[in-house]
Amino acid sequence: MAAHDDLMARERESAALAQVAGRLGWDQETMMPRGAADQRSDEMGAIQAVLHERRTDPARGYLLAEAEEEAETEDAQTQAELRLIRRDYERATRVPARLAVALARLTSRAQGVWAEARAADDFAAFAPTLAEVLELKREEAAAVADGGDAYDALLDEYEPGMTAAALDRLFAEMRPRLVALREAALAADWPQVSAHFPHESQMRLAREVARRFGYDFTRGRLDLAVHPFSSGSGDDVRITTRVSESDPFNCLYSTIHETGHACYEQGIDPDYRLTPLGQGVSMGVHESQSRIYENQLGRSRAFCGWLYGRMVDAFGDFGIKDEAAFYRAVNRVHPGHIRTEADEVQYNLHIMLRYDLERALIAGDLGVRDLEVAWSDRFVADFGHDVGRASEGVLQDVHWAVGLFGYFPTYSLGNVYAGCLHAALRADLPDLDARLAVGEPAVAGEWLRERVQRHGGLYLPADLIAEASGAPVSAAPLLDYLDTKFGALVG
Known part of the structure; x- marks a missing residue:
């Protein structure tokens, strides 16, 4: 199980970084000063770049394949871990790095634009930013769907197996x-x-x-x-x-x-x-x-x-x-x-x-x-x-x-x-x-x-x-x- 152990060590580091990104998001919603929005967008983009690189790293794919061979008769926990890693790896490798980073930066900024537009009851002020988000999400959906239904590909991220x-x-x-x-x-x-x-x-x-x-x-x-x-x-x-x-x-x-x-x-x-x-x-x-x-x-x-x-x-x-x-x-x-x-x-x-x-x-x-x-x-x-x-x-x-x-x-x-x-x-x-x-x-x-x-x-x-x-x-x-x-x- 050497490959599995090495793979899980990498996964724990990535999970810890994802938790850091989540904490940045929490801060943006609760504590962050309004004037920090553009800098936070850059910060979220930077950490997303690191996470995407780790998720799509060929070394991750090699370790995953070795671990799957090792674990053919292993317990339910190991099988579930490998199933989830495989799913995440395949989704991540279909999304170009520049798209993942662009989405992270844009959605971080869009959150502030939405909040101000909501407070002003002004959809027109938010519409151009939403159009940008939608364009990137359509591109992401097409990449992940790989010829399948684009909306199903987005839905599957939140509810695996649902259509x-x-x-x-x-x-x-x-x-x-x-x-x-x-x-x-x-x-x-x-x-x-x-x-x-x-x-x-x-x-x-x-x-x-x-x-x-x-x-x-x-x-x-x-x-x-x-x-x-x-x-x-x-x-x-x-x-x-x-x-x-x-x-x-x-x-x-x-x-x-x-x-x-x-x-x-x-x-x-x-x-x-x-x-x-x-x-x-x-x-x-x-x-x-x-x-x-x-x-x-x-x-x-x-x-x-x-x-x-x-x-x-x-x-x-x-x-x-x-x-x-x-x-x-x-x-x-x-x-x-x-x-x-x-x-x-x-x-x-x-x-x-x-x-x-x-x-x-x-x-x-x-x-x-x-x-x-x-x-x-x-x-x-x-x-x-x-x-x-x-x-x-x-x-x-x-x-x-x-x-x-x-x-x-x-x-x-x-x-x-x-x-x-x-x-x-x-x-x-x-x-x-x-x-x-x-x-x-x-x-x-x-x-x-x-x-x-x-x-x-x-x-x-x-x-x-x-x-x-x-x-x-x-x-x-x-x-x-x-x-x-x-x-x-x-x-």
Whole structure:
């Protein structure tokens, strides 16, 4: 196994450098002064050049081939490591170094351009930069696809084995039931919070909630960002949230969502640290953790009862009379523009909109100059009301600015996976509601750590979820859960 040992030593060094690059990205979103954007672009380009050189180094290919010969009868861990290295090597060698560096530099700069355009509600100010990003992503997709479907090549980076054809079938199954449920839910009356919620009080409660869900602050931290995210793996996993002093749910549920991502990374077997197995296996599986933490656990009737008491302690009277009304307020179904603030019923419809638009962009069927109008037209068709401002429409998400084409569908896949896991979780933990009612969601986190999180990249995504839940992946558990929950809420 000499070749395998040498190969893994190289992989650990590359993984460490990738973590450094991730930390630069975290800093850019949270701490970096605005005037440093151009220099940060050069820094990100430089480190990407080093990483791309290491990933495409012929010596890596030679060691990989030798290790594969050595490991023909080796254990599952070794086989999984080599499978992931082979996949990464083949993808990396198809992308020219100058393209990888150009993308790193451009997307670092584009992030700042997007943030300023979003603040000014000015899509025209961002459109030229987005057009540059799109051009490079099309080139990358064509290189990786190697004659295959360009969008599938981008999607595969985030969800190995997934295709647009499979997503089309999944979304066709989901849409009718979601639309029917939405119509019933929108006709109901829903209470709303109405008070002032001080910034520091929200952050104190957010930190408490993150701890209760199992987030280890000795290996992480909570900061503010325009667009909440989680960053890092192993012993340095950081989360961010955002605060609106009129809407505490934005902060609290963004925190719970990112805590799900972070607990996944913190829960991976320490022996996998800085190896190909040492991070979440796919973004769909990652989203399954954040969505089950946020929704099936965090928005459950039992946990809402506990959270209501803590909200009263922290903020006093905030316009909600009791636990039952609070549960309805947390799960309110309402017309809205923002994906990250969408209720469980409508969230996947937001994803389907983005999925169709980005496929058209990559295929060349939609140009950037027509994107804002296309978004608005589609939003009216899907949701029945106009987009008010660019920041509530085409500029609300950072994903396209940083080149994450193919990423959006993984949010819905995460919801589907979470539905499968939740059904199994409830069957295995019949006293779960009693624990949630006293603010102890970490018991569910322990179940997820054992079934999903500790395995890191050991298994393929669909295989992992099927094994963890005891059934093949299907949208039915999610749709049944939504029908049952919101059917009861709207009578």
